[in-house]
Amino acid sequence: MKSVIIVGGGLVGALHACFMAQRGFKVDLYEMRPDIRTLEVVRGRSINLSLSARGREALRRVGLEDIVVQTGIPMYARMIHDVDGTRRPIPYGKKDQYIMSVDRRHLNEVLLTEAEKVPNVTMHFEHKVMECDFDKGTVSFRKNDGSVVTATADLIVGCDGAFSGVRQQIMKKTLFDYEQVFIPHGYMELNMPPAAGDHFAMEVNYLHIWARNEFMMIALPNQDKTYTCTLFMPFDIFRTLTTKEAVRKFFQDTFPDSIPLLGEEYVTETVSTSKALPLISVKCSPYHVKDKAVILGDAAHAMVPFYGQGMNCGFEDCIVFDDLLNKHNNDIGATLAEYTETRSVDAKAIVDLALYNYIEMRESVNSRMFLLRKKLDNFLYWLFPNTWVPLYTSVSFSRIRYHQCIKNKQWQDRVLRRAMYVGVSGLLAVGYCALTRPQYFRLSLPVQLEDFVNRVRPSWLERICF
């Protein structure tokens, strides 16, 4: 039986443990924090996540899709809140396509419990990774009491998040390309309670967005009828909101409709006293060391949260890895090499897309051109469902490789640009004909079409043309 050490018992680590255990590997999972299932309060990470096609496919493979989906809340559209209080939905895709708000803690618990069902899995909590030896396949951990234990396995998998300790070890000991960037915006979470009568305070099946160009607030629904609101703004703005009065004025000017829903006292108190948290983007390469170690999830490609793909991409990592183990008949060396080669282009693509989508979420949704393009994309998608897959649809509702999603979008942009040139040229040509040779223009129109045109044509057009 081959053995694997999984470092990190968060979402990706726990899911990967399910995959590897079901495949028959001996799994030892090490997590720095205590068992999340035993904690009263979990600190530090966002409360809810949006689950879409890639994540669901991964859950399906380990038999957990149904149990997770039961407790999720579908979101069919963005609900844009304008400053004047107007709300307008922008659907994510077709009528039956939705992303799903799921509870991070619940999902993590389900995954850990599922992994533990397999007898060849052992979990070690409160073990912090210290050092890896990538020749011998050993990892040393420091326990809470200060003692150090060392484990050995055929494969070491780092699923230990954006500030991965395994990645730090790789960086120290191999030739490793690495890039980390903090964006100049931070985030802060607020909790919107249920409305009177224990109802959701807003329309439930939406991801609510207060898009204000330079910054935004979003809200995702939770099972308990609350919303988790997240404020994304430049740190420069957060720094100005240190008094209740400043926060009150800011919310009245920018998110007035949210104040009664959140509670004025709560908002002014929380925002003026809490610290905005930073957002990091990480790209690196390679993901593996020899035939001994690999990093998955945020450890390999932490991204800003604006495409809702952080978890979905991490879960898809597990699928891709699993497929490669199948392809290479559990040969770890061959799997790791191909994993880096295929997965790194896709992970880099979604890291870039996530940064790009911040602009879409906070700014483009306010633009008429953007809305027109969405409608056109949807129409063309309806017309050519296999060819014209809009970017958001391909990212969230398909498993088209991320780098291919970007290529498709670039191709669509080119086609539309050319169509526009052709269209404008055609219109000019027709206009010119109509002006200079009205007799041919009339003759060449089929009779019914001419009748139709005569009926709808505004009189000024007739006066100009004929």
Add this chain to the structure above:
Amino acid sequence: MKSVIIVGGGLVGALHACFMAQRGFKVDLYEMRPDIRTLEVVRGRSINLSLSARGREALRRVGLEDIVVQTGIPMYARMIHDVDGTRRPIPYGKKDQYIMSVDRRHLNEVLLTEAEKVPNVTMHFEHKVMECDFDKGTVSFRKNDGSVVTATADLIVGCDGAFSGVRQQIMKKTLFDYEQVFIPHGYMELNMPPAAGDHFAMEVNYLHIWARNEFMMIALPNQDKTYTCTLFMPFDIFRTLTTKEAVRKFFQDTFPDSIPLLGEEYVTETVSTSKALPLISVKCSPYHVKDKAVILGDAAHAMVPFYGQGMNCGFEDCIVFDDLLNKHNNDIGATLAEYTETRSVDAKAIVDLALYNYIEMRESVNSRMFLLRKKLDNFLYWLFPNTWVPLYTSVSFSRIRYHQCIKNKQWQDRVLRRAMYVGVSGLLAVGYCALTRPQYFRLSLPVQLEDFVNRVRPSWLERICF
């Protein structure tokens, strides 16, 4: 008296110690390795360096220019070695402009000795940085016997190179943008002995280059009449050179004239058994933490060696820092903030230029267009010495800010492109006139010019035109 901890006693650390000591700071310099002045053999870093304007200016400021220049060897031009053995020089600038080959060890020793002359300087060798506290201004070091000592100062300066420990601490504890890239090429050093009669084996005042497009070898002269040759090649090629026979064939095909100079047995033995070393590029930001710490030199901006600016840029860091301390009257907080802001754009520019220059050194020097452009640049530089400073000249023989050097080059490219368009259009216009209105064309030419044109004009041109 303000105090500073300098981490790293290499070139930049030792120079910075001179600057800070001469300014009246209490300086404690910590170096991981033993005192270089006490060692028999120094391992790990390249033997010689090219000193140019920025580095010399820094040495001048601490009173060391003369002593260093005395032992250096001026290099006035690149000497290109073609495969057929032809050698052709390409000057670096005007006749009196040169870069200088200096010995790394000698330079480092001169700097350390100079720093120690000031009584407020203490040096601590074999101290490895462990942890920094950027609130308290403390740094802990592990000594060779395993014991840990902690030091406190008003300022912590990390001059500890491309794999800086101080930078690692900054990365762990602050929001820090960071990028490291290993290029797919490695390097290997070879030593070319003096020729019979204790002479230099090649023309001495040149930087010799065997440019082979995909890879190259260079050679810099040393005081002891040897040359240090460095082979820069893709690791993929190095990996094929594991037998003496493979190396012999490779050198015969690509660097045949170097074999008798290096010695066939020495080359085949050394290249087939040595390991090529990697080359790293590092960009990061910010360079400082609050009013407590800053990184200088390779710690902040490691670059590939192809512009010969790694040391020069690090030395210029010390000048820029010193000027800012003057400007801000020794206010460390203000100095650090402005240092990051001004220096990071320049350091990023030279990191990029260094990568770009690898292509110039190994490939462009073989192109006629490149040589033509060099001649044109030199002519225009002679014509407009204040406006048209060629890129290499501005980088190596001036202290024009690095980012401005790039901007100037881009402007020059634009001007030349436009001039070419204008020139071609003009020629076409003249040609058209000559064809259609030969009588005016002949009349409009001044008589001598017409005579001249008549004399040099090839007969076919006449037949076409008239």
